Each structure stands twice: as C-alpha cells, then as structure tokens.
Amino acid sequence: MPSVIEISGLRKTYRKLLRQPHNALDGLDMEVAAGQVHGFLGPNGSGKTTTLRALLGLIGTDGGTMRLFGEAVPRRLPHVIARIGAVVESPQFFRHFSGRLTLQLLAESAGLAPARVDEVLEQVGLRDQAKQSVKGYSLGMRQRLAVAQALLKQPELLVLDEPANGLDPAGIHHMRALLQWLAHEQGVTVLVSSHLLSEVQQLCDSMTIVSRGRRIVDGKVADIIAGHSGSQLSVRLADAGQIREAVEVLVGAEGGVSVAAERERLVVTGAPEAAWVTKTLADAGLYLSELTTETKNLESVFLELTGTAPQAGQAVQVGQPVPGTEETPAAAATAAETAIGGDQR
Amino acid sequence: MNLFKAELHRIARRRLTLLFGLLAVGALLVMTAIMWFNSSTGPSGADLAAAQEMADAANAQYETCAADEDYFAAPDSEYSWVEEDPVLGEMPHEQACAELFWGDSQPEDFIYVYTFQFDQEGVFLLIGVAIVTGLLVMLLAASAIGAEWSSGGMANLMVWHPNRLKVWGAKLAAALVLCAVAVAAMLVLAFALLYLTASVRGDTGTMDGPWWEHTLARVGRTAVLALGMTVIGSALAMLGRHTAIAGGVIVGYLTVGELLVTFVRFGASGIKYPDLLSLYTWIGAWIEGRMRLDHWDPVTGASDPMVLTATDAGLLLGAIMLVFAGLATWSFAKRDAA
Ligand SMILES: Nc1ncnc2c1ncn2[C@@H]1O[C@H](COP(=O)(O)OP(=O)(O)O)[C@@H](O)[C@H]1O
Ligand SMILES: [Mg+2]
Numbered sequence: 001m002p003s004v005i006e007i008s009g010l011r012k013t014y015r016k017l018l019r020q021p022h023n024a025l026d027g028l029d030m031e032v033a034a035g036q037v038h039g040f041l042g043p044n045g046s047g048k049t050t051t052l053r054a055l056l057g058l059i060g061t062d063g064g065t066m067r068l069f070g071e072a073v074p075r076r077l078p079h080v081i082a083r084i085g086a087v088v089e090s091p092q093f094f095r096h097f098s099g100r101l102t103l104q105l106l107a108e109s110a111g112l113a114p115a116r117v118d119e120v121l122e123q124v125g126l127r128d129q130a131k132q133s134v135k136g137y138s139l140g141m142r143q144r145l146a147v148a149q150a151l152l153k154q155p156e157l158l159v160l161d162e163p164a165n166g167l168d169p170a171g172i173h174h175m176r177a178l179l180q181w182l183a184h185e186q187g188v189t190v191l192v193s194s195h196l197l198s199e200v201q202q203l204c205d206s207m208t209i210v211s212r213g214r215r216i217v218d219g220k221v222a223d224i225i226a227g228h229s230g231s232q233l234s235v236r237l238a239d240a241g242q243i244r245e246a247v248e249v250l251v252g253a254e255g256g257v258s259v260a261a262e263r264e265r266l267v268v269t270g271a272p273e274a275a276w277v278t279k280t281l282a283d284a285g286l287y288l289s290e291l292t293t294e295t296k297n298l299e300s301v302f303l304e305l306t307g308t309a310p311q312a313g314q315a316v317q318v319g320q321p322v323p324g325t326e327e328t329p330a331a332a333a334t335a336a337e338t339a340i341g342g343d344q345r
Numbered sequence: 346m347n348l349f350k351a352e353l354h355r356i357a358r359r360r361l362t363l364l365f366g367l368l369a370v371g372a373l374l375v376m377t378a379i380m381w382f383n384s385s386t387g388p389s390g391a392d393l394a395a396a397q398e399m400a401d402a403a404n405a406q407y408e409t410c411a412a413d414e415d416y417f418a419a420p421d422s423e424y425s426w427v428e429e430d431p432v433l434g435e436m437p438h439e440q441a442c443a444e445l446f447w448g449d450s451q452p453e454d455f456i457y458v459y460t461f462q463f464d465q466e467g468v469f470l471l472i473g474v475a476i477v478t479g480l481l482v483m484l485l486a487a488s489a490i491g492a493e494w495s496s497g498g499m500a501n502l503m504v505w506h507p508n509r510l511k512v513w514g515a516k517l518a519a520a521l522v523l524c525a526v527a528v529a530a531m532l533v534l535a536f537a538l539l540y541l542t543a544s545v546r547g548d549t550g551t552m553d554g555p556w557w558e559h560t561l562a563r564v565g566r567t568a569v570l571a572l573g574m575t576v577i578g579s580a581l582a583m584l585g586r587h588t589a590i591a592g593g594v595i596v597g598y599l600t601v602g603e604l605l606v607t608f609v610r611f612g613a614s615g616i617k618y619p620d621l622l623s624l625y626t627w628i629g630a631w632i633e634g635r636m637r638l639d640h641w642d643p644v645t646g647a648s649d650p651m652v653l654t655a656t657d658a659g660l661l662l663g664a665i666m667l668v669f670a671g672l673a674t675w676s677f678a679k680r681d682a683a
Contacts, residue, residue, distance in 0.1 A: 057507045058500055059681035077507040086504045091497035096360050109351035110505055149501070 002070075004157050004189045005032035005055070010064035012050050012213075024050045026213035027064070032191055032206075037183045039200035039207035039221065040193040043306050047213040048193040052088050052161050068157070082110070085155030087146040087163065093134045099145050100130040106149050120148040125174055139166030147175070158182065158190045164199055176203050197302050201225070211306035233277055235266040236290040249284040250277070265290075348506060352519035356489045362523075365481045369531060373474065377538040380470075384461035384547040396452035403450040410442035417441075463543035464550030467536075468560050472567045472632060474535040478528045479571025483578035484592065486520035490579055491588030499586075500682050513677050517579050517670075524575040528568045566655060567632050573666045580673035598624075618651055631658035 012025040025047045032038040042048050053059045055066055057074035066073045068080050093102050103117045121130045124144040134142065143166050150158055158179075164172050180203065182188040194200050200207050201221060208218040217224060237246055243261050250259045250268060260267045271277050274291060281288060356362060388396070410416045416438075417427045424445070427433045433441045442448060461467075493499045499512075506512050543549045581591035603623060610619035618638045620626045630636035630653035640649045 053682075056504050058503060060679075074507065081505070081507050084504075088500065088504065089497065091501040093498055093501075094355075094359075094492065094496055097358065101358065105351045105355050106502075106505060108354065109348045109502070111347040146501075 002034055003031045003067075004034045004069060005030065005191065006065075006067040006070075007031075007051070007055070008065055010051065010054060010066065011062045012047070012054060012059065013062045024213055025054070025061070025064075028210065028213055029215050030208045030210075030218070032189060032208075034189050035183060035187050036205040037179055037190045037192065037203055039204035040191055040210070041197060041200045041207050041302075042193075042195065042210035044195055046195075046210045046306070048195075048210065049089055049161055050213075051210075052086070052159055052191075052193065056084075056086055056088060056159070058088065082153060083156040084159065085150035085153050085157070086159040087143075087150050088159070088161045091142075091146055093142065093145065095135040096133050098131050098133050099126055099137070099141075099148075102134060102145065103149055103152060107152055110153065112152060116152050116154070120151045123151060123178065124148045125171075140168060140171050143167055144171070144175075147178075156188060158188055160190070160192045162193055162195070164194065164196070172199075179203060209302065209306065216306060232294050233266075233268040233271060233274055234290075234292045234294055235268060235277060235281075235288060236264060237266075237281075238287045238289045240264055242286055245284075246281060246286050249286065250280060253280045348511060348515040349518050352515045353522060356485070356519050356523055359485075359489060361488055362485055365485055366527070369478055369481055369527075370534070372477070373531065373535055373538065376470065377542055380461050380539065380542050381546055383459050384542065385458060386460060386547065388456050388458055392456055393452060396455040399455040400450040400452045403447045407442055407446040407448040407450075410446055411439050411448070414438055461539075461543050461547030462550050463540060463547065464552050464556055467539050467543065468563065470539060471532060471535055471560075471564050474531050475528050475564060475567040475571055478531045479524065479567075479574045482520070482524040482527050482571065483574040483595070485523070485578075486575050487578035487582040487591035487595070488588045489520070490516060490582035491585065491591050494582070494586040495588070503682055509677055509682075510674070513583065513674060517576065520575050520579050521572055524572055525568070528571045532564065532568070562634060563632055566634070566659075570628065570631060570662070573662060576666050577669050580669040583673035583677055584669075617649075627653070627658045627661050631655055631662055 007028060007030040010025050010028040011023065014022045014024055016022075028047065028051060030040070030051070040048050040051070050059070054061045055068070055073065057077045068077070069083060071077075071080050073080070097105075100117060100121065103120065104114065107114060107117055118127070118130075121127050124147050126141065126144050126148060129137070129141060134145065137145065143163060147160065147163060150160065160179075163175055163179075167175060179190050179192065183190045183205070192200075192203060204221050206218070206220050207224065209216045209224075235246070237243060243264075243266060246266055247259050247261050250257055250266070257268060257270045259269075268277055274293060278288060278291065413419075416422065417424045427441060427445065433444060436444065447454065490499075493502070502512060503509065540549065578591060578595065581594050582588060585591050585594065603625065606619075606623045609616070609622055616622070617640050620638050626636065626638070634655045636653040636658075638651045638653065640651070641647070642649065
C-alpha cells in the first residue's frame, strides 16, 4: 500500500540562549500507510508534537525529509493541504466566538460549502452547543471542536495530536468509533499521537513508537503486541550444571523458541506450551526442579523500549525516566532490534 | 480572496469592534452636542437686556465708588481690606474702583457668545475624528492579531493556509479595509453632524473651491495616516505575537517615548531643530502639509527657519511604517509558529 506520510531522518534542534541545544527530533523516521489508523506513541516530550508541527509546516527543521501524498513538504504543502485535516495541540480558539462561527470562518476561508459546518458539528457531537461561545466550552468540547474543524475539508489524511486529552470516557469511546469509521468506511488515513499505549491498542491498526526523537519500533499493533507480550517461562534444573546442555536441547528441538541462560535459570520465550518444555528436557534426560510462567506485560515492554519505567501505582501512564535505568536511545534501539527482529526497519 | 473575506468577517464579528464602534459614534455625538449647546448665532433680545442691566449695575457701583474717596474706609464697608491690599491699596482711588467694579462696563462683557465657524474650526474637528478613528482601528487590528496568536488560532489557521504571506496579507488587507471604511464613515457622519450644527447654531462660513481643495487634502492625508497606523498596529502584534505586547509598545511610545524627546529637547543644545526628534512634529507636518521650525541664533536673535513639507513627512513616516511591516513579514515568514 502506498505511504501517505513518509518521514526520514527528521531533525529539530531547539536552541536557547545560555542553554545546551536540545535535540527534540534526532533522526526520526516514520511511514504511515493509506486507509489505516496509525498510532504515534511515545512518552511526554518524545517529540510527537514537534514532528506533527514540522509535518504541517508550522516549524522549520534542521534536517531530514518529509513527504505527504508523495509531495515533498513543507515546500509543496500548499498543494496538498486541501487533502489534510489537522489538530496540533488543541487550539483554544477565540473565546467570544461560537463554535459554529469559528467553523464558518474557516470554511469560508477555504471556500468550503457552509453546509459542511453543521455536518461536522453533528459528527463530533457538538450540535447542541454550536451556538454557545467557546468561552463556556469544557476542555473536551474544545477538543471536539478542534476535531470538527479538521474534518471540515473532508480530508484524506487526518492528523490529530492527542485527541483523547480532556475527553470523558464516553467522549473517548465516541472519538474512537468516529476515527475507526473514517478510516475503515471512508478510507481516510488517520494519524493519532498518544502517550497511552492502551489507547493506541484499542484504536489503531499500526503504530510507530518513539522515544527521545527517534523511532524505536513500528509495525502492525497486533504484531508488535504478539512479538512482545507472549508469556515467558522461567526454568530451573535439578542440576544447575546442565544449563548449557539444556539450552542446546531446547534450541535444537524446534524453531521459534528463544532461550536465554541466566545464572541459575533459563528464560524460554516462544514455546508452544509449558508441557512441551518439560517433555523436551525430560526426553534428553534433563529434569526440572522448577517451572514458572511469567506473563510479560506489554506496558513494561513499552517502558523498556522507550527507556522509561512505571511509577508506583501508575500502570498505564508513561512518564519520566527512572533514575539509574538511563539508557541511551541508541542502546534502546539495539535492544528493540534484538527483541523483535523482523519488525525493525 | 476567500481568506480575505473570512478575515474581514473575523475582525468585524469581534465584540471589541462593536464596542469601539459604539464608543466612536458616542464620542462624536457628545462632541456635536457640546458644539450645539456652546455655539449660537448671536444673543437674543432678552439676553442682551439682561446683560445691559448687569453692565448698568456695575457702572453705577463704579460711579458710587469713584465719587466717594472714603468708600473703602467707611466703617460698615465690606471693602475695608482694599486699603491693606498690596496692589489695590497702592493705586489711586479711582483706578482701584475701576479694577474692583469693572468701570466702563459694556453689555458684551456680560454675555458670552461663541459662534461655531464650520469652515475654520470644523476642519480641525474632522481631522481629530479621523485620527481618533485611526487610533481605535490600530488598537483593534493589533488586538485581533495578538489574540489570535495567543489563542492558538494563528497556528490553526496556518494549518489551513500554509502560505504565510497570504495569511499575513489577508489579515493586513482586512484591517486596512476596516480602517478605510471606519474612517470614511466617521468622517461622513462627523461632517453631516457638524455642518448641521453650524447651519442651525453657528456659521458655515465660505466653503468655496479653494476651501474644499485645502480641506480635502488635509483630511485625506489624515486618513492615509490612519491607514499607516493600522499597518503599524498589525505589524507590532505580528512581531510581539500578543495583544499586550503590541498595545504596550504603542502606549509606551506615545507616553515615555515623547517624554524622552522632551528631555532631549531641553537638554541637548547640539541639535539644531530638536523638534525633529518628536514624531508629532512630522505627523503635524504631514497633516498640515507644511511646518516651519525655527532656530533662533542665541547671539543675534535672528531666526534660521526650516520648512517641513508633506512630502518630507510622508517619506519619513512611510519609511517607519515600511520598516515595521517588513520586520513583521520577515519574522512571520522565518520564525517557528509554535
Ligand atoms: N518551542 C520549544 N522550545 C524549546 N523546546 C521545545 C519547544 N517545543 C518542544 N520542545 C522540546 O522538544 C521536546 C519534544 O516536545 P514535544 O514534541 O512537545 O513532545 P510530545 O508531544 O511528544 O510530548 C521536549 O523535550 C520539549 O521540551
Ligand atoms: Mg505533545
């Protein structure tokens, strides 16, 4: 399928007086295929908004290339902008204008039919509040208004920066249904950024995970999850001296099993079932003293990949790097490569 | 063109636009009312009679005083203080009486008649109306653009219209059209109201060909000044990306900037024509068409005049406007928008 968005080697350095230059984007690559909901996942500050701003010509870049519908941007942006609807960092809009007037002015500026305004207000569920001034809108309602203005043009590509922010659960559900309908029924390509893996998991077909301005991994959401969240088995042998032998037996027995030897135990991933391990080892005359199943949680993989780790009581939110586990992005990328092989480009 | 129309609607639909519009019309009505009640074509018979009475009374009191050398010294006199007064006390008696009671009073001394001369004073009022309207539109334009930056609306608009020069051009054009319409409307309204006032309560004077020529030239140049101010207001908001910054710069210059010029004017003897430092001098020359500055030789006292023409002033003021507009364009084209 042709790529709607192609980004390669994108760099953006913020320079401030008396400060170290800061690489917000450090050679980012991304491809988004047509007709999909694509998640753009990364912790806060990983460069998602910066990427989208650059893609839409709001900020200059310090290197790399970007293409939208095959056209080089930002140079050719005026030629493709009519096919793109976008929300970058929920605009606050004019406080004293009504939601409808806000949309009417945008529609007028692009020569769109005025009837579109009511259609999109209906689509995002703002019809009843259309005449109120934006001043009285909640964060979630402003977010919907922002999405409504992105939908005005009937875009082929919809770019949304953290659209779920400020929405209540019903709003998130509605938004998810709307975006999936747009992608799967209307053939719109949707790019959604998020810092929540669970959100991406529920909404997106494919995703790109970024950290510190670089791509860590991308591919189909289902594939990435399958590649990571499979359970692993921790195996101890009655005779600890036979570990090396056990590794050879397991690896030689059947393809697709990966085995890592740790000090006193083996970590087996990709095994069809636990009983298979017991049998294979017993057939070779090796006897187990202990076998436990460790379910590897997808979040923890994401945290590992992006060099961040969970905080106590915060299962889903991805936040600050944990002191002491600081990994260079390069090292994280290498780790990801070993872990998932084929998904990496 | 669509973008321009949308921008025109955007600025016209703002509440501040409505507020400033009402304010301007209200101020104009107040000004007309003041002229209406102050001006009169001449005193009425009753007014004249009353004034004659007051003049007669004053003259009578003067006569009484002048006839009596001891008028002030009389034991029951309310004017005993006059004897001790350092000025009045020293005067000859008659002169003191004249000072105190307005000797030789005429009825005109007791009646105030002001006749509004439209052909002379009306022009200054029209120029004032154009300048105030220009200032209001300048603030309006700055506020519209500034608020759009700070609300994120500008970045959003740029996602719709990536060609930044087009966006800036449309916004500037919308502000200029608003300014032109506002100045023209206010001038027409002011002309009608003041002309009516003059014809009913004052004197319209001689409005002949040369008068029209001179008046239209001055009022027209003021309208151009208003357009220039709108460009500067918009450019400042584009540079500062916030209403408060643009407004602060404008108000700051109008107060502190001119204050500094005043200091320089008194302090710096090295500058031959310190008035040239003040923007108001140039604005005055632009509107009037000609302004004479004098430099008096400290020794001979002879004047060494310098004349500023509308062309001189137009070049300087136009250059200032272009610098601001150019900076705003450059910064908008180059700087990151978020
Ligand atoms: N205007 C800016 N000036 C300086 N640094 C910035 C600016 N915008 C973003 N950054 C920095 O760039 C990095 C990426 O930010 P951003 O793209 O907003 O992250 P995300 O959207 O993924 O949370 C952050 O470290 C942020 O501090
Ligand atoms: Mg962000």
